[in-house]
Amino acid sequence: MVNIGACVKEPGSTRNNKTGSWRTFKPILDKDKCIDCENCVLFCPEGCINKDYDIDYDYCKGCGICAEECPVKAIKMERG
Amino acid sequence: MVKKVFTSNRAVAEAVKLAKPQVVPVYPITPQTTISEYLAQFVADGDLKAEYIRVESEHSAISAALGASGAGVRVFSATSSQGLALMHEILFAAAGMRSPIVLVDANRALSAPLSIWNDQQDTISERDSGWLQIYAENAQEALDAVLIAYRVAEDRDVLLPCMVCIDGYFLTHTVEPLEVPTQEEVDRFLPSYNPYAFLDTENPMSIGTFTDPNYYMEARYAIEVAMEKSKEVLAKANKEFAEIFGREYDLVEKYRCDDAEIIIVAMGSVCGTIKDVIDSLREEGEKVGLLKIRVFRPFPREQIKEVLENGSKVAVIDKNISFGMGGVLYSNIKAKTNADVYGFIAGLGGRDITTEYVREIVEKTKNPSREIEWIGLKKEEV
Amino acid sequence: MEISEKEFLAPGHRACAGCGATIGVRLALKALGKNTVAVSATGCLEVITTPYPETAWDIPWIHVAFENAAAVASGVERALKSQGKDAQVVAFAGDGGTADIGLQALSGAMERGHNLIYICYDNEAYMNTGVQRSGATPYGASTTTSPHGKESFGEDKPKKNIPMIMAAHGVPYVATASISYPEDFIKKVQKAKDIDGPAYIHLHQPCTTGWGYDPSKTIELGRLAVETGSWILYEIEDGDFHVTYRPAERKVVDEYLLAQKRFKHLNEEERNRIQKNVDAICTEFKI
Numbered sequence: 001m002v003n004i005g006a007c008v009k010e011p012g013s014t015r016n017n018k019t020g021s022w023r024t025f026k027p028i029l030d031k032d033k034c035i036d037c038e039n040c041v042l043f044c045p046e047g048c049i050n051k052d053y054d055i056d057y058d059y060c061k062g063c064g065i066c067a068e069e070c071p072v073k074a075i076k077m078e079r080g
Numbered sequence: 081m082v083k084k085v086f087t088s089n090r091a092v093a094e095a096v097k098l099a100k101p102q103v104v105p106v107y108p109i110t111p112q113t114t115i116s117e118y119l120a121q122f123v124a125d126g127d128l129k130a131e132y133i134r135v136e137s138e139h140s141a142i143s144a145a146l147g148a149s150g151a152g153v154r155v156f157s158a159t160s161s162q163g164l165a166l167m168h169e170i171l172f173a174a175a176g177m178r179s180p181i182v183l184v185d186a187n188r189a190l191s192a193p194l195s196i197w198n199d200q201q202d203t204i205s206e207r208d209s210g211w212l213q214i215y216a217e218n219a220q221e222a223l224d225a226v227l228i229a230y231r232v233a234e235d236r237d238v239l240l241p242c243m244v245c246i247d248g249y250f251l252t253h254t255v256e257p258l259e260v261p262t263q264e265e266v267d268r269f270l271p272s273y274n275p276y277a278f279l280d281t282e283n284p285m286s287i288g289t290f291t292d293p294n295y296y297m298e299a300r301y302a303i304e305v306a307m308e309k310s311k312e313v314l315a316k317a318n319k320e321f322a323e324i325f326g327r328e329y330d331l332v333e334k335y336r337c338d339d340a341e342i343i344i345v346a347m348g349s350v351c352g353t354i355k356d357v358i359d360s361l362r363e364e365g366e367k368v369g370l371l372k373i374r375v376f377r378p379f380p381r382e383q384i385k386e387v388l389e390n391g392s393k394v395a396v397i398d399k400n401i402s403f404g405m406g407g408v409l410y411s412n413i414k415a416k417t418n419a420d421v422y423g424f425i426a427g428l429g430g431r432d433i434t435t436e437y438v439r440e441i442v443e444k445t446k447n448p449s450r451e452i453e454w455i456g457l458k459k460e461e462v
Numbered sequence: 463m464e465i466s467e468k469e470f471l472a473p474g475h476r477a478c479a480g481c482g483a484t485i486g487v488r489l490a491l492k493a494l495g496k497n498t499v500a501v502s503a504t505g506c507l508e509v510i511t512t513p514y515p516e517t518a519w520d521i522p523w524i525h526v527a528f529e530n531a532a533a534v535a536s537g538v539e540r541a542l543k544s545q546g547k548d549a550q551v552v553a554f555a556g557d558g559g560t561a562d563i564g565l566q567a568l569s570g571a572m573e574r575g576h577n578l579i580y581i582c583y584d585n586e587a588y589m590n591t592g593v594q595r596s597g598a599t600p601y602g603a604s605t606t607t608s609p610h611g612k613e614s615f616g617e618d619k620p621k622k623n624i625p626m627i628m629a630a631h632g633v634p635y636v637a638t639a640s641i642s643y644p645e646d647f648i649k650k651v652q653k654a655k656d657i658d659g660p661a662y663i664h665l666h667q668p669c670t671t672g673w674g675y676d677p678s679k680t681i682e683l684g685r686l687a688v689e690t691g692s693w694i695l696y697e698i699e700d701g702d703f704h705v706t707y708r709p710a711e712r713k714v715v716d717e718y719l720l721a722q723k724r725f726k727h728l729n730e731e732e733r734n735r736i737q738k739n740v741d742a743i744c745t746e747f748k749i
Contacts, residue, residue: 005288007277009277011517011520012520015473044485077678144534149537173527285523285738286517290525398616
């Protein structure tokens with residue numbers, strides 16, 4: 001049954017929708033090169049890079065902003 | 081209970097004070113204005129503990145009301161005519177978001193030409209919005225309807241907004257004696273508001289979402305179910321109201337209908353005039369009755385059917401017009417009964433529906449020449 | 463600067479890859495925290511974040527219509543106040559919902575002094591409906607309703623100056639920001655949160671779909687807007703105006719324009735006209 005007024009009582013429930021399937025190119029981080037600047041974390045439109053710089057590929061749409069904004073080019077975009 | 085002599089606008093303001101809404105966003109418009117003024121004064125005097133929002137339009141009045149209702153409090157607003165038309169978009173949203181807002185509309189004609197006087201085109205035009213609509217005949221009914229509106233709108237089986245419709249000037253600016261209930265009585269009848277879904281940082285939810293074709297129809301169907309259910313809830317509320325306040329209401333009111341050969345159907349203040357005419361006609365030996373439609377949405381079709389399908393002829397008075405179709409009450413009645421029904425458009429833009437016009441309607445129903453007649457047109461201006 | 467690692471906008475939302483609006487909302491919510499109630503106008507953000515039966519919001523959220531986010535937020539704010547709750551109310555609306563159809567409700571809310579933050583995420587056109595011109599569309603941009611053609615070079619009016627219109631309301635805090643300068647933006651959101659009364663933040667936010675550039679360039683485009691002086695970062699605190707970021711050396715506007723499809727049709731003379739307009743404004747702002 002549709003909730004009264006079509007309200008949604010499960011906060012953050014778009015997590016059920018794995019947008020990783022949209023991806024053509026995949027960001028791969030070389031943690032050895034990483035200088036801990038947090039650019040990729042801040043600029044990710046999905047918010048799917050955590051403070052340990054783990055990329056959640058369940059949601060990453062492969063936009064490539066993280067790779068573009070990495071000052072030391074530690075992130076490469078690869079097919080897949 | 082205290083006896084007072086008030087206009088319906090004052091009566092409404094008293095009812096609102098007793099219902100204790102926490103947020104009141106209103107925008108003044110003739111002939112609703114004194115409601116917004118009385119409420120402002122109540123707040124200024126500390127007699128009503130509410131956040132009064134002096135919004136910049138009716139669109140924002142209903143939007144702020146919906147926001148406040150979404151944040152979990154009882155709200156009130158009031159408007160009229162052009163103001164209600166400006167609210168149109170958000171009226172549908174309020175019903176769809178199942179927000180039990182109570183709004184009083186001082187019934188007034190819609191422009192153009194511009195008119196500040198009474199008819200019911202404004203609220204009738206919002207009949208499909210998903211709001212309950214109660215039409216008051218007098219100041220007492222206006223006051224009582226506001227209390228009943230909150231009780232029913234906020235019921236978990238309903239959760240729909242409710243519009244209380246009071247005829248501009250005939251009610252809004254005319255004083256009548258009435259009984260103002262005590263706070264203790266009202267508190268017994270109207271429990272404090274317990275919202276179903278609201279904005280709470282401890283328990284976050286999203287209200288007013290986007291639906292694709294997989295869900296929209298079910299969400300709208302739920303409104304229809306709630307609207308139908310509201311008839312039972314109204315009946316229960318009316319019963320309890322009578323127990324506490326001693327005044328009995330129903331979705332319709334039958335006035336001398338039992339043996340009537342002609343039954344007039346009407347809504348709002350004109351019913352007072354009609355009752356007077358019926359009393360005179362009865363003395364003259366004419367069997368005429370009135371079926372007053374007090375609640376127009378939900379449409380009390382079972383009760384209407386029962387009263388009208390006894391072989392009498394039916395005259396429906398509409399203070400509105402759906403151009404090319406006739407009055408809306410007329411077409412609704414016609415759609416839901418097999419009675420012999422005639423429609424009369426009257427009282428648009430403040431044209432008085434006099435006792436003579438009511439008699440004319442009765443005569444024309446006895447000897448019908450057309451299905452829909454306009455009553456009171458000035459021949460020289462047509 | 464310490465930026466909260468907490469996220470209040472969940473992934474899985476339906477934004478285009480490279481969306482600038484969701485970056486803006488994520489950053490704003492980092493500054494605002496859990497005790498926040500959000501209001502959205504109809505638009506990209508609302509549609510992509512609440513596809514029933516899901517929501518991306520981890521905080522309470524309400525949407526009613528396109529033009530009334532500020533009015534809805536007014537009601538929410540007063541309702542919270544009436545219950546003695548101190549949650550921060552924030553409204554998010556696009557440039558169309560702010561500069562055009564929502565301007566009246568916004569003006570009313572600002573003038574009434576509600577304690578709320580209104581953030582306009584400005585992508586310079588009606589993106590949700592397919593890139594139609596809004597009052598915030600800049601001079602020269604080609605949109606579907608201000609297309610370039612034989613008789614047209616695209617939008618022929620300058621961008622409506624909403625932050626200054628808000629400043630004219632005398633509200634305690636007005637700022638411009640860009641998603642490409644997150645520290646600057648977050649500081650401004652925090653200031654807006656700390657003040658008592660209405661705050662308005664106009665957030666410039668590149669849109670990959672509407673502007674016509676590769677999704678990876680969203681931040682770069684926002685940066686180019688600021689570094690060329692096409693978008694200026696400032697704040698007005700209690701009437702006190704100051705620029706919060708000055709490019710070390712202003713880049714030529716062509717760098718910004720030629721990186722986007724919406725300006726690609728402009729000839730040199732038209733681009734020079736834009737450069738001259740930018741120069742004049744930057745001179746005024748001493749940039």
